Amino acid sequence: MKVMQIEKAILPTVWGDFLIFGFEEKRNGKNHIALVHGDIKKNTPILSRVHSECLTGDSFFSLRCDCGIQLKMAMKKIVKEGSGVLIYHRQEGRNIGLLNKIKAYSLQDKGLDTVEANQKLGFSADERDFSLCSDIFKILNIKRIKLLTNNPFKVNMLIASGINVVERIPLITKKNSKNAHYLNTKAKKMGHLLFK
Numbered sequence: 259m260k261v262m263q264i265e266k267a268i269l270p271t272v273w274g275d276f277l278i279f280g281f282e283e284k285r286n287g288k289n290h291i292a293l294v295h296g297d298i299k300k301n302t303p304i305l306s307r308v309h310s311e312c313l314t315g316d317s318f319f320s321l322r323c324d325c326g327i328q329l330k331m332a333m334k335k336i337v338k339e340g341s342g343v344l345i346y347h348r349q350e351g352r353n354i355g356l357l358n359k360i361k362a363y364s365l366q367d368k369g370l371d372t373v374e375a376n377q378k379l380g381f382s383a384d385e386r387d388f389s390l391c392s393d394i395f396k397i398l399n400i401k402r403i404k405l406l407t408n409n410p411f412k413v414n415m416l417i418a419s420g421i422n423v424v425e426r427i428p429l430i431t432k433k434n435s436k437n438a439h440y441l442n443t444k445a446k447k448m449g450h451l452l453f454k
Contacts, residue, residue, distance in 0.1 A: 296341025
């Protein structure tokens, strides 16, 4: 296991009550969380979202991406389902970090797309390690999930790490004039499935 559970507490939200679990990476002390709603039944596929940290989208409601909207949609869907888990995967900017993400934004302002900007900075298109999330699912005793995602790479990484993804459920948002190029790039260059 790359992570260990530190503590849990009740987290009331506008959509409903969750338990918030705090996790820490053993090698570097980085933190991740899981929000669990309702009763998690063993051997039942659990509605789940692995949401990668996006300060600009999740906290500042940036229109450059669809992250904040997807976070809200996922929490609403989990509460409507009656149970589920949202892992908040703290690997900002597809794991290039906040300051490098701002540098990538600057390159995008000059005409590069999101993949080209990452590569110009010396990174791959996606630097995330989803095996950390697999460990969190295992600690929570969740082995079968219905995953809210448009990203087949995320599905494949979780399966390779021992999580049985029984269904991929699209989490489609509306494009706007500020994120259309970004979403189209994710579809064309990263294989995201931005349709139902």
